[in-house]
Each structure stands twice: as structure tokens, then as C-alpha cells.
Amino acid sequence: MLRRLNSLQARLALLLCVAYMLGALIYIGITLWPLPQLLQWMKHDLGVTVQAPSRLGVWGGLAVSAGVAIPLSIWLAGQVMHPLSRLLRALEGAVASYRDGDFSFSIAARRNDELGELIRMHNALGQTLREQRQNLAQRELLLDTVVQNTPVALVLTDASGRVTYANIAARHLFNEGRTLHGLDFLELLADAPDALRRAVEGGEDALLTVEMDGSEETFHLSQRSFRLQGRPHRLQLFRRMTRELSRQEVATWKRVIRVISHELNNSLAPISSLAHSGAELARRGQTERLPGVFATIGERARHLHGFIAGYANFAKLPAPQPVPIQWRPFLDSLALHCQFGLQGSLPEQPGWFDAAQIEQVLINLVKNAHESGSAEDGVTLSLAIIGRDVRIEVADRGPGMSETVLAQALLPFYSTKRSGTGLGLALAREIVEAHGGRITLANREQGGLRVSLLLPLKLS
Structure with missing residues (x-):
């Protein structure tokens, strides 16, 4: 109830009632009492003759009342609007401060009406904006600290190719620790190794090895274009991979040694045992069992020879010799070696690859698809042009792969098969x-595995 009495509506209604009563009192005072009696007294006692307003009629009385009431109303209106005007000016100043990014503005006024509620809401909004800005500033400081101290060299350029941001690693990599801001990045790369400059100009991600400071350095270059504040920018990330690749190389060699040692032991141990048994049989004169012993030794030797030959082929993979490939003859030749269902239509644009190498990849992939337990009609092959590439996809309806196997399936020497060498998918990856x-x-939604090869097309 008290809140309603303190509201602006209640106050305005009260002021209107007061104004109405004052107007009525002024009219009565001028036309009825006491002004007419005062004028009569002045006429009889003082000899001053003034015409009474009551003789002016209703309109005359109203005119005189208005002459008194209007100035009084203007004064009262000013008194009523003064705090509201101050509040509006304060709010205008607050909005201007917010527009300039200053959220420290608050309004100090104590009212219990709607204006007071508006002031409290405004101050709460200002406090929220200040807290959000402080949190944002802290996050920006943390992000800038992380970006500046990351070992990955980061360079951000605008549409004209000038550097707008570069972290510490980028400054040391390209400008001996000095700032790069405002410099033309391509001009800055004029003294850089040719391979690095060509990779940046190519605009694509790349893994490259360059000669720097008398030693070889391997970099992974990642490039992305995006719009920042409505303007095009380009981000280049240069990550030194030399140490990481060295660690991976050592780990790979250890894995190779373990695999080869395991396979050699599995073959040499039976051969050694059979050779001892053969010698013992020969000593005893039981020569009728020697052909079986020699056959088993030959089988293990052939297996070991095939194992070593597989690794040798992987290590001595020749460079591809890409030529234009017409799809129909290529698929007809592939169908002579493996069985698959062709999905979709053939692209009109010819492929551009080494037919023998890609055919070997597809033979292995289709063979793996059949060995997955998929039905024969569930193994399919499809072709599609995706931008500047052709996508060759082999799919099956087998059980697919777990996330762990998917993450390692393309690594050399990794295999889930008991007799597998782990070179099939690794060799396919090497060729592609x-x-x-x-x-x-990738696993398919309805079950099965999808293997996609993305090969570049020759640009005409």
C-alpha cells in the first residue's frame, strides 16, 4: 500500500487534485470571498473605487483566475519535473559512457518510486557490465599470455598482407626478435628459405624441411582465412616438428625392431628346432621323415622371405608417375582383381594419378573390406568430384572399427590380425x-567402414 502511495502515478494524481483545488479556491477568492469584500471596504473606507470581479461575469473571473493559476502551475510543474530531468540527464551521461566503453558510471539517488527502481536496475546493469568486462580482460590477458609464450610461431596478416599480430616465437623466427607489426609478410619472407616461402604463397597446409642456421628444421605450416571485425585476415601457424619427428622416428624404429625380432624368432626358432631334429633323424638313419622336416623348414623360410620382402617394398616405394586416367578402363582392370559394386555415375573429368599404385591400394582396400565379414554385395566403390579433388570411396557392411583402432590403423606395423604385418593401410597412406x-x-552409420581417398585433379 505504501509503495502505491509513493508511485509516480499517485503523486501525479495528488498534484492534479491540489491544482484543481487551488484553481477553485482562486476562482472563489476572486469572485465570491474575500476579494469582493476587500474591494468594498477599500471603496467605502478608503475612497478607492475598483470594479469588483464578480461584475465581470464568469469569463472575466476565469481570466483573472487563469492569470494567477498559470504561473503557479508552471512553478509546480518545474518542481515536479526537476528530479525527473536530473535523472534523464544522468541516464544520458550513462549511455554516453557505455558507448565509449566506460562502465564505471552509476547514479546516486534514493527514491522509492518507479524512478528509484529504474536507478537501481541501471546501477545493477553497470555492475554486471563492469564484472563482465573485468572477466573478459582477464581472459584476454590469459589468452595473450598463452599465445605469446607458445612455441608455435603465429602470424596474423590483413587483406594487404601486412602483419597485424605476431607472437614472440614468430618475431624470433622471422625478424631476430624485433616486432613484425605493420610489416609486409611476403617481403619479410624474401630472406627465408625458398621452400618456406613457396609453402606460404601456396596457401595450403604443408609439412616441409628447410635449412636454417646450418641445420635442417622441419615445420608444419597451417594456414586459415577468416573475417575479423568484418575484414579478411589470414592466420599462419609455424610449428617446429624436428624434435617431435625425431622422437617419433626413434619410437618407430623401436617398433620395427620389436616386430622384426618377433617375426624372426617365430620363424628361426622352429627352423632351428627342425634342423636339430633332422640331424638327429639322419644320425639314427630314419631318413623317411627327413622330407617332411625339410618341407617345413622351407615353408618357414618362404614365410620369412615374404615378410622381409614386404618391408623392403614399403621402404623402396617408387615415386608416383601420374598420368590422365579414364575411369571406365581403370575400373574394368580393377574388377579383374577384386569384386565390388559400383555406386553412382562416373565423373566426366579424368583422374590424375599413377594407375598401378592406386590400383594396388584399391585392391588391398577391397580385399580388407571382404575380410571384414561384410556380405559380398555390401562392398562398394564410388567416385565423386569434390572441388579440385576426386574422392574414391571403398565401403563395406562389416563391424567397423573401434575408436582406438581408427586412431592407429594408418600407422606402420599396426595390425589387429594375428598374421598381419601392419603394412597394408600404411602403404596405402604412403602412396596416397x-x-x-x-x-x-570412418565408421558408417548403419554399420561398416568407409575408406576415402582424396586425390588432386590436374588443373587444366
């Missing part, structure tokens, strides 16, 4: 990447 493409594995 030698063509400038990439290979990906």
Missing part, C-alpha cells in the same frame, strides 16, 4: 600422400 592426397577412415 605421395600423390599429394590424403586417406581417411
Whole structure:
């Protein structure tokens, strides 16, 4: 109830009632009492003759009342609007401060009406904005600290190719620790190794090795374009991979040694045992069992020879010789070696790859698809043009792969098969990447595995 009495509506209604009563009192005072009696007294006692307003009629009385009431109303209106005007000016100043990014403005006024509620809401908004700005500033400081101290060299350029941001690693990599801000990045790369400059100009991600400071350094270059504040920018990330690749190389060699040692032991141990048994049989004169012993030794030797030959082929993979490939003859030749269902239509644009190498990749992929337990009609092959690449996809309806296997399936010497060498998918990856493409594995929604080869097309 008290809140309603303190509201602006209640106050305005009260002021209107007061104004109405004052107007009525002024009219009565001028036309009825006491002004007419005062004028009569002045006429009789003082001899001053003034015409009474009552003789002016209703309109005359109203005119005189208005002459008194209007100035009084203007004064009262000023008194009523004064705090509201001050509040509006304060709010205008607050809005101007917010527009300039200053959220420290608050209004100090104590009222219990709607204006007071508006002031409290405004001050709460200002406090919220200040806290959010402080949190944002802290996050920006943390992000800038992380970006500045990361070992990855980061360079951000605008549409004209000038550097707008560069972290500490980038300054040391390209300008001996000095600032790069405002410099033309391509001009800055004029003294950089040719391979690095060409990779940046190419605009694509790349893994490259360059000669720097008398030693070889391997970099992974990642480039992305985006719009910042409505303007195009380009971000280049240069990550030194030399140490990481060295660690991976050592780990790979250890894995190779373990695999080869395991396979050699599995073959040499039976051969050694059979050779001892053969010698013992020969000593005893039981020569009728020697052919079986020699056959088993030959079988293990052939297996070991095939194992070593597989690794030798992987290590001595020749560089691809890409030529234009017509799809129909290529698929007809592939169908002579493996069985698959062709999905979709054939692209009109010819492929551009080494037919023998890609055919070997597809034979292995289709063979793996059949060995997955998929039905024969569930193994399919499809072709599609994706931008400047052709996508060759082999799919099956087998059980697919777990996330762990998917993450390691393309690594050399990794195999889930008891007798597998772990070279099939690794060799496929090596061949595809030698063509400038990439290979990906993914599980299908309705079950099965999808292996996609993305090979670049020859630009005419």
C-alpha cells in the first residue's frame, strides 16, 4: 500500500487534485470571498473605487483566475519535473559512457518510486557490465599470455598482407626478435628459405624441411582465412616438428625392431628346432621323415622371405608417375582383381594419378573390406568430384572399427590380425600422400567402414 502511495502515478494524481483545488479556491477568492469584500471596504473606507470581479461575469473571473493559476502551475510543474530531468540527464551521461566503453558510471539517488527502481536496475546493469568486462580482460590477458609464450610461431596478416599480430616465437623466427607489426609478410619472407616461402604463397597446409642456421628444421605450416571485425585476415601457424619427428622416428624404429625380432624368432626358432631334429633323424638313419622336416623348414623360410620382402617394398616405394586416367578402363582392370559394386555415375573429368599404385591400394582396400565379414554385395566403390579433388570411396557392411583402432590403423606395423604385418593401410597412406592426397577412415552409420581417398585433379 505504501509503495502505491509513493508511485509516480499517485503523486501525479495528488498534484492534479491540489491544482484543481487551488484553481477553485482562486476562482472563489476572486469572485465570491474575500476579494469582493476587500474591494468594498477599500471603496467605502478608503475612497478607492475598483470594479469588483464578480461584475465581470464568469469569463472575466476565469481570466483573472487563469492569470494567477498559470504561473503557479508552471512553478509546480518545474518542481515536479526537476528530479525527473536530473535523472534523464544522468541516464544520458550513462549511455554516453557505455558507448565509449566506460562502465564505471552509476547514479546516486534514493527514491522509492518507479524512478528509484529504474536507478537501481541501471546501477545493477553497470555492475554486471563492469564484472563482465573485468572477466573478459582477464581472459584476454590469459589468452595473450598463452599465445605469446607458445612455441608455435603465429602470424596474423590483413587483406594487404601486412602483419597485424605476431607472437614472440614468430618475431624470433622471422625478424631476430624485433616486432613484425605493420610489416609486409611476403617481403619479410624474401630472406627465408625458398621452400618456406613457396609453402606460404601456396596457401595450403604443408609439412616441409628447410635449412636454417646450418641445420635442417622441419615445420608444419597451417594456414586459415577468416573475417575479423568484418575484414579478411589470414592466420599462419609455424610449428617446429624436428624434435617431435625425431622422437617419433626413434619410437618407430623401436617398433620395427620389436616386430622384426618377433617375426624372426617365430620363424628361426622352429627352423632351428627342425634342423636339430633332422640331424638327429639322419644320425639314427630314419631318413623317411627327413622330407617332411625339410618341407617345413622351407615353408618357414618362404614365410620369412615374404615378410622381409614386404618391408623392403614399403621402404623402396617408387615415386608416383601420374598420368590422365579414364575411369571406365581403370575400373574394368580393377574388377579383374577384386569384386565390388559400383555406386553412382562416373565423373566426366579424368583422374590424375599413377594407375598401378592406386590400383594396388584399391585392391588391398577391397580385399580388407571382404575380410571384414561384410556380405559380398555390401562392398562398394564410388567416385565423386569434390572441388579440385576426386574422392574414391571403398565401403563395406562389416563391424567397423573401434575408436582406438581408427586412431592407429594408418600407422606402420599396426595390425589387429594375428598374421598381419601392419603394412597394408600404411602403404596405402604412403602412396596416397605421395600423390599429394590424403586417406581417411570412418565408421558408417548403419554399420561398416568407409575408406576415402582424396586425390588432386590436374588443373587444366
